[in-house]
Each structure stands twice: as structure tokens, then as C-alpha cells.
Amino acid sequence: MSALEVLAQQVINGLMLGMMYSIVGVGFTLYFGVLDIINFSHGEFYMLGAFIALILNSIAGAAGWSVSPIFMLIYIFLGSMILTGAVGVVTQRLCVRPVSKAPMLISLLVTLGLGIAIREAVRIFYPRGADPKHFPTFLPTDSFKLGHVIIRYDSLIIFGMGVVSIVLTSLVINRTKIGSAIRAVAQDGEAAMMMGVDLDRTVDITFFIGSVLAAVAGIMNGLYYRTIMFNMGGMAGVIGFSAAVMGGLGNVYGAIVGGMLFGLLETFCAAVLPFGAENKRVFAFLVVILFMTFKPTGILGEKVYERV
Amino acid sequence: MAKEKRKSLMGPVSVLALEAIVYGLFVALLLVPTIWIIAAEVALVGGIVFYLWRRPSSGKRIGELFNAHKKTVWVGIIVLILTTPFCMAYSPYWLFIIITAGLFTIAALGLNLQLGSTGMVNLAGAAFYAIGAYTAGLLALNWSWPPWLTIPAGAVVAGLFSILLFIPIFKTTGSYLALVTIALQFMVVILLDNQEWTGGPQGLRNIPLFSIGGYSFTANLRIGPLELPFYANFYYLLVLIAAAVAIVCHRLYQSWVGLTLSIIRDDEIVAKTSGVSVVRWKMTTFALGNCFIGLAGAFYSHLVGFISPPTFSFERSLLLASIVILGGMDNVMGIIFGALLLIILPEKLRVISDYRFLIYGIVLVIMLILRPKGLFPFKVRDFADLVGMARKKKGKVPWTRILQRRVRS
Numbered sequence: 001m002s003a004l005e006v007l008a009q010q011v012i013n014g015l016m017l018g019m020m021y022s023i024v025g026v027g028f029t030l031y032f033g034v035l036d037i038i039n040f041s042h043g044e045f046y047m048l049g050a051f052i053a054l055i056l057n058s059i060a061g062a063a064g065w066s067v068s069p070i071f072m073l074i075y076i077f078l079g080s081m082i083l084t085g086a087v088g089v090v091t092q093r094l095c096v097r098p099v100s101k102a103p104m105l106i107s108l109l110v111t112l113g114l115g116i117a118i119r120e121a122v123r124i125f126y127p128r129g130a131d132p133k134h135f136p137t138f139l140p141t142d143s144f145k146l147g148h149v150i151i152r153y154d155s156l157i158i159f160g161m162g163v164v165s166i167v168l169t170s171l172v173i174n175r176t177k178i179g180s181a182i183r184a185v186a187q188d189g190e191a192a193m194m195m196g197v198d199l200d201r202t203v204d205i206t207f208f209i210g211s212v213l214a215a216v217a218g219i220m221n222g223l224y225y226r227t228i229m230f231n232m233g234g235m236a237g238v239i240g241f242s243a244a245v246m247g248g249l250g251n252v253y254g255a256i257v258g259g260m261l262f263g264l265l266e267t268f269c270a271a272v273l274p275f276g277a278e279n280k281r282v283f284a285f286l287v288v289i290l291f292m293t294f295k296p297t298g299i300l301g302e303k304v305y306e307r308v
Numbered sequence: 309m310a311k312e313k314r315k316s317l318m319g320p321v322s323v324l325a326l327e328a329i330v331y332g333l334f335v336a337l338l339l340v341p342t343i344w345i346i347a348a349e350v351a352l353v354g355g356i357v358f359y360l361w362r363r364p365s366s367g368k369r370i371g372e373l374f375n376a377h378k379k380t381v382w383v384g385i386i387v388l389i390l391t392t393p394f395c396m397a398y399s400p401y402w403l404f405i406i407i408t409a410g411l412f413t414i415a416a417l418g419l420n421l422q423l424g425s426t427g428m429v430n431l432a433g434a435a436f437y438a439i440g441a442y443t444a445g446l447l448a449l450n451w452s453w454p455p456w457l458t459i460p461a462g463a464v465v466a467g468l469f470s471i472l473l474f475i476p477i478f479k480t481t482g483s484y485l486a487l488v489t490i491a492l493q494f495m496v497v498i499l500l501d502n503q504e505w506t507g508g509p510q511g512l513r514n515i516p517l518f519s520i521g522g523y524s525f526t527a528n529l530r531i532g533p534l535e536l537p538f539y540a541n542f543y544y545l546l547v548l549i550a551a552a553v554a555i556v557c558h559r560l561y562q563s564w565v566g567l568t569l570s571i572i573r574d575d576e577i578v579a580k581t582s583g584v585s586v587v588r589w590k591m592t593t594f595a596l597g598n599c600f601i602g603l604a605g606a607f608y609s610h611l612v613g614f615i616s617p618p619t620f621s622f623e624r625s626l627l628l629a630s631i632v633i634l635g636g637m638d639n640v641m642g643i644i645f646g647a648l649l650l651i652i653l654p655e656k657l658r659v660i661s662d663y664r665f666l667i668y669g670i671v672l673v674i675m676l677i678l679r680p681k682g683l684f685p686f687k688v689r690d691f692a693d694l695v696g697m698a699r700k701k702k703g704k705v706p707w708t709r710i711l712q713r714r715v716r717s
Contacts, residue, residue: 032483038486098677099676099680102680104429104482105633106633109626112626112672113672116669117666120666124662124666235494279502281495281498285492286495288487288488288491289476289491292480292487293475293479293480294479
């Protein structure tokens with residue numbers, strides 16, 4: 001295997017990881033845009049999406065609907081997206097909105113508490129929820145070789161799903177009326193309200209989109225690794241937040257760039273550095289800290305001047 | 309004559325009686341084994357709060373009573389604190405939980421300097437706790453330092469480590485600072501998990517428990533005919549340390565240092581334009597706060613004798629932050645109360661162990677939504693009496709001197 005091929009393999013692995021991180025990161029960026037808060041329960045929606053998919057799958061299994069893998073995929077994706085999105089909107093109304101004007105620390109702790117509640121609810125109420133769960137495989141499991149680089153078919157499909165969901169999100173945000181409402185609220189909530197934008201509805205829809213994206217990332221994770229755990233949301237949330245901040249908080253494309261960067265960093269550290277495999281996240285977080293120190297507005301963020 | 313004397317006795321006696329009642333409720337909460345005691349006490353306290361809310365005059369009277377007999381109040385509190393091991397003589401488990409709450413009080417007071425006084429978000433509390441604990445453990449195991457040296461060493465190393473990290477900490481604020489500290493927290497735990505010399509996932513075992521000059525703290529404490537569980541030794545030592553830390557924090561809050569930190573918290577730009585060196589004070593409070601957290605961690609490793617990375621997870625950092633925020637930022641008494649509440653409540657809920665973190669999360673959310681400033685929000689400093697003082701001494705002492713001498717809450 002030549003050095004170039006090793007590199008190519010790492011790039012492929014890194015992009016796969018990065019895709020999931022990006023999709024989680026987009027949610028953080030959207031929430032920060034419309035409500036100016038960091039929603040730390042977001043990682044738990046990533047986990048919740050995967051578990052709802054699992055429940056839907058067992059319902060289908062019990063009812064004998066398992067016709068074809070394609071039907072099952074669509075059914076699981078759509079069902080989990082809608083349900084997770086609904087949970088996102090409801091919890092936003094109940095917990096996040098009342099503290100959106102409070103100091104940043106309060107909203108941070110409230111969302112963290114919400115995250116704990118969601119995680120524990122899944123652990124308790126899902127049958128044997130503390131164990132790792134096998135995630136059904138609907139995708140072809142074989143792989144092909146490009147030179148010496150091994151590419152799994154399912155990775156390609158999952159990557160394609162990620163690209164589609166990112167493109168769809170950017171279309172919704174840039175090309176639709178509700179998207180322009182979201183962008184307007186992100187720029188200036190009060191001015192947007194004076195122009196006739198319904199603030200509550202916009203925030204609801206933003207949280208719906210964010211939770212739906214988290215569910216997509218969660219299902220992608222399940223399809224890729226084929227197991228899910230009730231506690232996988234915590235790390236995903238932190239990494240998603242890191243991705244959003246590295247790219248520039250408030251900028252959707254920034255979150256994508258940041259997520260890819262984080263994924264690539266992790267895989268390269270694991271492959272190249274000595275003792276990298278165990279410590280890959282240490283290096284990735286070190287880069288996050290360096291970024292925060294020397295380029296705090298992120299890769300795509302604009303320079304902000306503090307006004308007195 | 310006799311009547312007057314009786315009247316002067318009435319005040320202190322009723323103060324002591326009130327304290328004894330509150331303390332009795334607290335002890336009953338711990339020692340009565342059914343879970344219904346929580347419901348009963350919540351109902352009782354809720355009723356009293358409701359009553360005081362409807363009749364503010366009686367609440368005011370109680371406040372005046374306590375203010376008038378400050379010495380009696382403190383004597384009562386000290387006596388009650390010292391008698392706690394006697395009440396817990398047959399339940400060392402709860403004594404251990406109270407010691408844990410004391411450790412978290414020390415750590416939370418340190419965190420409060422950053423979070424409450426200066427407004428610096430630090431979600432890496434557990435990481436500095438770990439640094440203190442591992443420093444003490446490694447020094448004791450590898451170089452067999454005595455515990456009375458390793459505990460200060462743990463505090464100092466945690467402080468030095470925070471100075472090393474100062475550039476990223478100072479350069480960022482708000483959510484960015486939160487992210488930097490979260491990243492730091494994860495880095496420290498992963499590193500501890502993967503290094504050979506920290507024992508990896510198994511952690512450090514057989515750390516010698518606290519002993520001083522040949523007196524081992526693992527022997528049961530004998531006072532006259534009474535024999536107390538050996539945790540009583542730790543308890544008294546911890547009370548001593550916690551009291552020292554609390555007094556330092558309270559004096560800092562009262563001094564012009566506390567005032568300076570408040571200005572930085574409320575408006576950094578105003579602080580800069582008034583000639584406050586923001587860099588210097590942020591660095592000082594960050595290092596000092598982490599010193600206290602490291603101190604608590606070092607004490608912890610000599611208390612249980614076994615430390616491993618999962619003990620210092622991100623959840624612990626959150627617990628510390630919630631103690632500070634729920635108890636009331638920048639309020640020493642509030643933080644002590646918050647630590648007792650947040651450490652004891654989950655232990656009490658252990659009966660329904662499966663549901664306790666769910667309930668904990670829900671309670672956290674509800675409390676923060678209902679009381680976003682914490683249970684005991686900090687009071688705005690009142691300078692009214694200072695103005696009076698300055699007027700009386702007009703021309704003799706400059707205002708700033710008076711301010712520096714005594715900034716009262």
C-alpha cells in the first residue's frame with residue numbers, strides 16, 4: 001500500500017466521520033442564530049433519533065411490514081425524523097424558550113439538564129436500555145477496492161445521504177420563505193418581527209429542522225457502526241458544538257467545514273501520530289482550543305468588533 | 309428588673325431553638341430511612357415558605373432577631389456542626405456523604421470565584437479536581453510524601469496548571485470559553501485514561517489514607533466513653549479546611565477585591581476604562597479558584613484511597629456548576645446550602661436508584677426555569693451606610709480609603 005493510498009483511505013474515513021459531525025454541528029449553529037443560545041441537549045437528539053428508528057424497526061418487524069430494505073429505510077428515516085423533530089419542538093417550548101433571555105450560563109445548564117433527562121429516559125424506558133443495541137443493516141455489506149483503498153458500499157450510500165441532507169438544508173435556508181425568516185431572525189429578531197415575521201413559528205421550525213438533522217446523523221451513525229448506545233449523545237454533542245464553533249458559530253457552511261475538519265483531524269491523528277489511536281480526541285480538542293485562542297470567530301466567521 | 313432580664317434571654321433562646329429545629333429537620337431527612345420523609349419535609353418547608361411569603365412581616369421579624377443576636381447564631385451553628393458526628397454515630401454512610409458534600413463545598417467555593425464573582429465560565433472543574441487528586445495520589449505512592457504535604461501540593465499543581473492554560477482562557481469569553489473548558493475537561497480525562505503512569509482506566513489504588521504524625525485517621529475516634537466511626541476524623545479535619553476556605557472567600561467578597569471582580573463580571577469594558585487590570589484579576593481568580601478545587605480533589609484521594617478517571621467525568625463538572633448556580637452565585641452561604649442539597653438529594657433518592665438521574669435532570673430544569681437566579685441570588689451591594697460614614701468623616705478620610713477598608717454587602 002503506497003503512502004498516497006493510505007492517505008486516501010484516511011481521507012475517506014475522516015470524511016465519513018466528519019459528515020456526521022457536520023450534520024450535528026449545523027443544529028448548534030441554527031439554534032445559536034435564532035435564539036442566541038447553546039443547546040447542549042442537541043447531542044441527545046442524535047441518540048434519540050437512532051433509538052426511535054430502532055423502535056420503528058421493531059414495530060415494523062412485529063407487524064410484518066419488512067418488505068424491502070429501501071421501503072424500510074425510507075420508513076425509518078421519515079418516521080424518526082418527524083418524531084424526533086416533534087420532541088425537539090415540544091422540549092424547546094417547555095424548557096429552552098423560557099430561558100432564552102436568561103444569562104448564557106442558565107440556558108446552558110437548563111439544556112444540559114434536559115439532555116440528562118432525555119438520556120436517562122431512554123436508558124430506563126427502552127427495554128434493557130443500558131446495553132449496546134444492535135442496529136439493523138438495510139444496506140449492502142460488501143465492499144469494493146479502488147487500488148488498495150477499501151470502500152464499503154454502505155459508506156458510500158451513507159455519505160450520499162449526508163450530502164443530500166446538507167444540500168436540502170441549505171436549499172431550505174437559502175431558497176424558501178421560512179428560510180429567509182430564519183435568516184432574518186438570526187440577524188435581528190426584533191427587526192424581523194417588525195417586518196411581520198412570526199418569531200415563535202420561526203423558532204419552532206428552526207428547532208424542528210435542527211432535531212431532524214440530529215436524527216438523520218444518529219441513524220447514519222447506527223447504519224455505519226451497526227450498534228448504538230444510550231450514552232453516545234454526550235460526545236456527539238460536544239464534537240458537534242466544537243465543529244460549529246471552529247467553523248464560525250452562526251454560519252451553516254462553517255459548521256460543515258468545522259465538522260469535516262474535526263473528522264479528518266481525528267482519523268489522521270489516529271493513523272499518523274504515535275499513541276494516536278487512544279489519544280485522537282485529545283489532539284482534536286487541542287486543535288479546538290488553539291482555534292479558540294487564535295481565531296475565536298472560526299474559519300468562516302466574520303470579525304466582530306465590540307461596540308461600547 | 310427580672311422581666312427585662314427574661315426579655316434579654318428570650319432572643320438568644322428563640323434563635324437557638326429555631327436553629328435546632330432546622331438542624332433536626334436536616335438530620336431527620338438523612339436518618340429516617342423511608343423516602344416519604346422527603347415528601348413530608350418538602351411539604352413542611354413549602355408551607356413555611358408560603359406562610360412567610362404571605363406574611364412578610366414575620367419573616368422580617370425572624371431576620372431582625374437573627375441580626376440582633378449574631379454571636380448566639382454563630383455559637384449555635386458551630387455547636388451543631390461539631391455535634392453532627394455524634395448524631396451519625398450509627399450511620400457512617402451518611403457521615404461519609406456529608407464529608408463528600410463538604411468536599412464539593414470547597415470545590416464549589418473555588419468555582420464560585422470564577423463563575424459567580426468574575427463571570428468566567430469554567431466547565432472543567434472535575435479536571436482540576438482530578439489534577440489535585442492525581443497529584444496527591446502519585447506523590448504519596450511514588451515518593452511516599454505524607455498527606456499533609458500532598459494535599460497542599462495538589463492545590464498548588466492545580467493552580468500552576470491553570471496558569472499554563474491562561475492564554476486560551478483569557479482570550480475567550482462566554483460560550484467560547486465554555487467550549488475551551490469542555491475541551492480541556494475531555495482532554496484531561498482521556499489522557500488520564502491512557503497513560504501508563506496514571507494507572508490507565510484502573511486508576512490509582514492503595515493511596516494511603518490520611519494520617520498525621522503517626523495518628524491514623526482510620527482508627528475510630530474515641531471521645532471519653534463514646535466511640536465514633538473513623539469518618540469523624542475526616543469530618544473534623546474537613547470542617548476545619550472548609551471553614552478556612554469559606555472565610556477566605558467571604559473576606560474576599562467583602563473586600564475591594566470582591567468589588568473589583570464584580571465590576572469585571574458586570575461589564576468588562578467599564579472595568580478596563582476604570583483602570584482595573586482585567587488580565588491580572590482573571591488570572592488570579594482562575595488560579596486561586598482552581599487551587600481550591602485541586603485542594604478538594606487531593607483531600608478526596610486521601611479520603612477514599614482509590615481514584616480512577618470515571619470519577620472525574622464531565623458530569624462532575626456539571627454538578628459543580630449546578631451547585632454554584634442553584635445555590636446562588638457569589639453567595640458563600642448559598643453555595644454551602646446548594647452543595648448539601650445537590651449531594652444529599654441524589655443519595656436519598658438511591659432507593660429509586662434507576663430513576664434518580666432522570667428526576668435530577670427534571671428538577672434541575674424546573675428549578676432553573678422557576679428561579680433563574682438560583683435559590684439565594686446575590687444581593688446588590690448596598691453602600692448606604694458607607695455614604696453615611698464618609699459624610700461624618702468628611703474631609704478627613706478619602707472615600708476610596710473607606711471603600712478599600714470595608715466594602716460591605
